[in-house]
Structure formats: C-alpha cells, structure tokens
Amino acid sequence: MPSRLAIAMFIDACGWDVVSARPWWLKQLEHRQSARSVFGFSSACIPAILTGRSPSSNDHWSSFRYSPSTSPFSALRVLDLLPPSVADRGRVRRWVSKAIASAYGFTGYFQIYNVPFSALPLFDYAEKKDLFRPGGINAGTSLIDELVERKIPYHCSNWRKSERANLASLGEAVEEGTSRFAFLYTAGLDALMHEHSRNSDHVDARLHWYESQLQGVLDAARRKYDDVQVAVFSDHGMATVTRVVDLMPRVERLGLRFGKDYAAIFDSTMVRFWFLSPRAEELIRNALVDGKDGNWVREEKLKAYGTYWPDHRFGDAIYALEPGVLLSPSHMGRSPMAGMHGYRPEDPDSDSALLASFVPETPVSEIRDYYGLMIEMATWAQAG
Numbered sequence: 132m133p134s135r136l137a138i139a140m141f142i143d144a145c146g147w148d149v150v151s152a153r154p155w156w157l158k159q160l161e162h163r164q165s166a167r168s169v170f171g172f173s174s175a176c177i178p179a180i181l182t183g184r185s186p187s188s189n190d191h192w193s194s195f196r197y198s199p200s201t202s203p204f205s206a207l208r209v210l211d212l213l214p215p216s217v218a219d220r221g222r223v224r225r226w227v228s229k230a231i232a233s234a235y236g237f238t239g240y241f242q243i244y245n246v247p248f249s250a251l252p253l254f255d256y257a258e259k260k261d262l263f264r265p266g267g268i269n270a271g272t273s274l275i276d277e278l279v280e281r282k283i284p285y286h287c288s289n290w291r292k293s294e295r296a297n298l299a300s301l302g303e304a305v306e307e308g309t310s311r312f313a314f315l316y317t318a319g320l321d322a323l324m325h326e327h328s329r330n331s332d333h334v335d336a337r338l339h340w341y342e343s344q345l346q347g348v349l350d351a352a353r354r355k356y357d358d359v360q361v362a363v364f365s366d367h368g369m370a371t372v373t374r375v376v377d378l379m380p381r382v383e384r385l386g387l388r389f390g391k392d393y394a395a396i397f398d399s400t401m402v403r404f405w406f407l408s409p410r411a412e413e414l415i416r417n418a419l420v421d422g423k424d425g426n427w428v429r430e431e432k433l434k435a436y437g438t439y440w441p442d443h444r445f446g447d448a449i450y451a452l453e454p455g456v457l458l459s460p461s462h463m464g465r466s467p468m469a470g471m472h473g474y475r476p477e478d479p480d481s482d483s484a485l486l487a488s489f490v491p492e493t494p495v496s497e498i499r500d501y502y503g504l505m506i507e508m509a510t511w512a513q514a515g
C-alpha cells in the first residue's frame with residue numbers, strides 16, 4: 132500500500148532576509164517565498180502558526196500580563212531581599228523558573244527572565260501549557276488538536292531537547308514508518324543570530340548543517356515511504372542591532388511608584404505599560420515620545436496586527452522600538468545582542484521564509500497561513 136510522509140521543519144528566526152541572501156541553501160526546495168510575521172516574539176508567532184489565528188484570537192502574545200490577583204509569583208517577594216549579585220544571576224533565575232513551573236505544574240516554556248522579584252507578583256504568565264501538546268492553546272484549538280481529531284498519526288519534536296536529539300527522534304519515527312505528518316522543531320539558529328547577527332559565517336555553517344541533516348532525514352524517509360513532502364519555515368526574521376537604548380531611567384526618574392502608579396514590562400523591543408493613575412499616563416507618555424527610538428502603537432494598529440484586547444491584558448499602551456534599536460538592559464536580559472527580532476511586522480527584517488518541495492495550494496502571505504499549509508500537507512499524507 133502506498134504511503135506518504137509530510138515533514139514540516141521549523142527553524143526559529145530563519146527569516147526571509149537570512150534565506151534570500153543565501154540562494155544556495157536547500158536549493159532543491161524550489162518554492163521559496165517570504166511571509167509576514169506577527170507583531171511580537173516567538174511566544175506570539177508560534178501559537179499563530181499552530182492555530183492559524185491571530186494573538187487576540189488564540190490569547191497568546193507576550194509572556195507576562197498584569198494580573199496581581201492571579202499571579203503565581205506572590206511568594207517571590209521574599210527573594211527581593213537577596214542582594215542583586217545573587218538575584219540577577221542567570222543560574223539563580225533559571226532555578227527559580229524551574230521551581231515555580233514544577234510547583235504549579237506548568238508545562239509551557241516558562242522563564243522569569245530578568246523581571247525583578249519585587250515586580251513579578253503583579254504579573255501572570257501566558258504560556259503555562261505546552262503549545263505542542265493537545266489542548267495547549269489558551270483559546271481554541273491547534274494543529275495538534277486537529278491531527279488528533281482526524282486520527283492522523285504524527286510525530287512532534289520536544290522543544291525542551293537539543294536539535295540533535297530532535298533530529299534523532301525524527302529519524303527513529305521515520306524508521307518506524309507509522310507517522311504521516313512530522314513537525315521538527317529547531318531553535319539553535321535564533322540563539323546564534325542573537326549573538327553574531329544574521330550575516331555571520333556561523334550562520335552559513337549552521338545552515339549547511341541543517342541542510343545535511345534534513346537531507347539525511349529525507350533520504351531515510353524516501354526509502355521508507357513512497358512519497359515525501361517537506362516544508363521549511365520560520366516564525367520571524369532577525370534584524371541587526373544598530374543602536375542600544377536604555378529607557379528604564381527615563382521612566383524611573385519620573386518619581387512614579389511601580390505597582391502603585393504604573394506597571395511595565397520592558398521587553399527587548401517594546402515597553403508595555405499599565406497605567407494605575409491618570410498622572411502616571413500623562414508623565415510616561417511625555418517622557419517617551421514618538422521619534423527615532425520608537426513610537427506609541429496606536430489602537431487601530433494593534434487591531435490590525437491582531438494584538439488588541441479590550442481589557443488591555445497585555446498593556447494599556449505599547450511603546451515599540453524602531454527596527455534595529457535594542458532596549459538594554461530590559462526585563463528580558465542584561466547584555467546587548469548583535470541581532471534581535473520582535474519589531475513591527477511591516478519591517479522587512481521581520482519577514483519569515485517558507486521553502487517547500489511542492490507548490491502549496493494554500494495561499495501563504497503571513498505566518499498564520501502555515502497552519503493551513505500544514506493541514507494541507509497532513510491531508511495529502513493521509514490520502515496516500
């Protein structure tokens with residue numbers, strides 16, 4: 132009986148600017164195009180890809196939302212007494228993240244990053260569940276739920292594991308030969324480009340490695356199956372950092388009280404504010420102006436991006452930095468980086484890349500169309 136396998140390979144941050152500059156890469160995949168990303172980070176892009184829906188529809192955008200009454204972090208107030216030399220240490224923060232995740236049974240990608248221990252009790256965390264498991268989406272269903280519903284046998288990487296481990300487990304699934312759809316998750320390129328930017332030789336080396344690994348998987352799959360389809364895509368691109376700004380002092384010097392007058396999350400490319408007093412709003416809006424560093428994102432824009440919630444759960448106002456301008460220090464990290472993403476989706480650096488071994492019937496113009504594309508692939512494989 133003929134059998135088919137469809138493989139979707141996700142490469143974090145492998146944007147159109149990375150791929151279009153390297154036409155030699157995976158050139159056997161002849162369908163090559165860009166797709167517009169989502170305003171936000173991977174925490175917004177991956178759910179959009181897995182659901183085919185915008186952040187406001189699947190209720191996944193940034194990691195932290197202002198919600199003191201539901202915050203899982205209230206016990207952390209005591210840790211604020213730790214000297215900064217201990218409290219700011221990455222190892223301590225990773226350990227605390229793990230301890231909270233296990234205490235609450237969170238299975239999602241859970242990180243307290245660099246948010247001060249004193250501020251954490253004001254916030255709740257959006258990604259508590261594993262996105263790649265059935266029922267992993269905050270609102271509505273995902274590709275994974277659909278595969279289960281349609282009884283399509285599938286293999287999905289474990290994002291907690293290394294790329295090598297995920298490639299090895301895909302290899303095992305191929306040898307077993309029962310899966311019809313496979314989702315391969317890789318995130319190493321993202322880390323590499325944060326450190327070295329997208330133009331580095333390290334990026335070429337990693338892309339060569341992905342190519343040879345994927346070729347190995349495809350060779351094995353073609354021995355086992357009659358027909359194999361593959362699509363390679365990313366969630367967003369990577370902009371080169373041209374300037375670093377520190378916005379925290381500009382807000383701190385206003386003399387407002389964090390948690391009383393306002394709350395804020397300083398992401399690496401945007402600041403999200405909750406105004407707890409009218410005076411705070413006025414002062415903060417005057418302190419951060421539209422200009423060469425960034426702009427206040429208008430409500431109509433947020434609606435167009437699919438990142439508007441009537442209850443402002445992810446912020447009363449968002450100040451977005453210009454592409455290439457990096458906020459550092461931020462609540463995401465303390466050291467500046469060579470590459471960053473999470474800028475407005477109109478910026479060409481934000482575009483995702485799609486490379487496929489076939490011409491998709493699903494029209495793809497933005498990353499949430501990858502959902503329909505993967506459904507198309509799984510349907511094709513199941514029919515074979």
Ligand SMILES: [Zn+2]
Pocket residue numbers: 144321322325472
């Ligand atoms: Zn990244």
